[in-house]
């Protein structure tokens with residue numbers, strides 16, 4: 001089995017570590033020469049994981065023709081880059097290939113889910129199917145082989161099983177699923193709630209507040225996901241509540257970190273002025289706000305985060321407004 005990983009960032013490196021540990025022939029492709037050289041020559045990706053030794057069998061290159069002959073191609077770039085990397089790899093796909101999506105969010109203009117974007121960007125004769133490999137998994141922990149479970153979700157059950165077998169080992173356990181809509185909605189929407197979790201911590205609120213946010217957050221994720229065809233039970237699994245918990249509670253989460261700085265400063269301007277990291281929940285809040293308005297879905301937390309990020313509302317007022325909304329039964 002030959003696997004190529006597109007993207008040499010944080011999650012691509014986590015995935016490569018798992019595959020190399022499983023004795024899979026794995027090569028990372030990336031555009032950042034420093035990172036690629038670091039991985040190939042020093043077996044490190046120091047930009048993201050200073051003190052972590054990578055499996056020395058991970059190969060890395062800036063030559064896109066490495067995609068040739070791959071049985072599986074894993075896409076580990078931010079959602080804004082998915083369509084363009086699909087177009088870049090297409091000439092080098094020489095058979096029906098399983099494309100593994102690991103990105104969490106929506107297309108920046110069409111608002112499509114990631115599997116939809118990939119199916120629209122890669123011709124049918126080069127695509128076996130799309131498998132979304134998603135769930136609660138901070139790369140910082142996976143590279144250190146900390147026990148992790150996530151899901152291989154696909155409309156093609158055979159390809160989902162292939163990915164399950166290829167990635168599973170004693171520290172990385174993969175379940176399979178077929179609710180593509182519910183799973184991809186769950187992992188996308190949790191990022192905006194994680195920004196809100198960081199904001200609340202930055203404002204100085206505590207554990208009661210976070211528990212309230214996670215509980216009411218999953219309620220609005222379910223309302224939104226069901227309206228688009230996701231199954232309710234999916235949101236109770238790894239790609240729903242599982243990913244919501246890890247992102248809302250972990251200091252590793254860049255969504256949480258971004259929210260924390262916004263809460264501490266009591267303004268999102270600090271984010272727009274300084275952020276250089278991949279923070280998917282910010283754009284997702286905009287997409288979800290727009291789609292929810294169109295469909296008339298009640299999304300109070302996401303809407304407040306949208307107002308903080310895009311309308312200059314101060315987070316302290318947002319938090320109070322959420323508490324003082326019309327009272328209702330749970």
Ligand SMILES: NC(=O)C1=CN([C@@H]2O[C@H](COP(=O)(O)OP(=O)(O)OC[C@H]3O[C@@H](n4cnc5c(N)ncnc54)[C@H](O)[C@@H]3O)[C@@H](O)[C@H]2O)C=CC1
Pocket residue numbers: 006007008009010011012030031032076077078079081084085102103104105137138139140277278280
């Ligand atoms: N970091 C994590 O723990 C996890 C991240 N994810 C998801 O994975 C996706 C990628 O995130 P990270 O790896 O964390 O981001 P990152 O910022 O650490 O790395 C992104 C990589 O994509 C590359 N890239 C960006 N635009 C590109 C383009 N046009 N062509 C080629 N390469 C390009 C960058 O050079 C970089 O190597 C996101 O959607 C994120 O939500 C999912 C699970 C865990």
Ligand SMILES: O=C(CO)COP(=O)(O)O
Pocket residue numbers: 104135136137138139194243246247252253254255256278279280
């Ligand atoms: O999706 C993730 C963990 O499951 C990573 O979260 P962040 O993008 O917030 O770091």
